[in-house]
Amino acid sequence: MLQTEFEFVLPKGFVDGQGNLHRDGRMRLATAMDEIAPLRDPRVRANEAYLVVILLAQVITRLGTLPRVTPETVEQFYAADLAYLQDFYRQINDVEGQQVLVVCPNCGHEFEEEIPLLGG
Numbered sequence: 001m002l003q004t005e006f007e008f009v010l011p012k013g014f015v016d017g018q019g020n021l022h023r024d025g026r027m028r029l030a031t032a033m034d035e036i037a038p039l040r041d042p043r044v045r046a047n048e049a050y051l052v053v054i055l056l057a058q059v060i061t062r063l064g065t066l067p068r069v070t071p072e073t074v075e076q077f078y079a080a081d082l083a084y085l086q087d088f089y090r091q092i093n094d095v096e097g098q099q100v101l102v103v104c105p106n107c108g109h110e111f112e113e114e115i116p117l118l119g120g
Contacts, residue, residue, distance in 0.1 A: 004029045005061060006092045008085070012078040014063060022064025027085070030093050034058050043071075056085055 005028045013023035038044050038054035053074045060069040077085070102113045 006088075008088050010063075010077075010081045011084050012081050014066075014073065014077055014081065016066065020064070022066055025063040025069075026061045027059050027088060027092065028061050030055070030059050030089070052082070052086060056082075056089065059089065060085070 005026050008025050008027060010023045010025065013021045015021055034055060037058070038051050041050070041054055043050045044054060053071050056074050057069050057071045060074075063069050063073070066073065074082070101110060103110050
């Protein structure tokens with residue numbers, strides 16, 4: 001059976017408005033629509049970097065005792081936690097950049113270059 005949800009522990013943790021620390025969470029596998037839908041969001045259109053905020057809010061199914069994780073919640077994550085979650089997302093979804101063969105137009109030297117996905 002395919003595992004579709006994965007537990008994580010944030011390095012720093014999210015502190016809510018009442019001062020409660022939330023570190024333990026769960027993230028589900030992303031669907032195609034999870035990656036397509038944020039492209040329609042005006043916040044992403046105005047700033048591509050916001051894509052990760054929308055995407056993580058959709059796939060984090062639990063964080064501590066919070067009733068739900070919203071983009072506004074993700075906006076408040078510490079940078080270390082955001083980086084951790086981006087890496088965790090890539091790991092569970094097997095997201096890797098595509099390797100392409102590049103040829104220098106001046107000298108003809110060939111080398112591989114990675115094209116990152118999801119704004120990575």
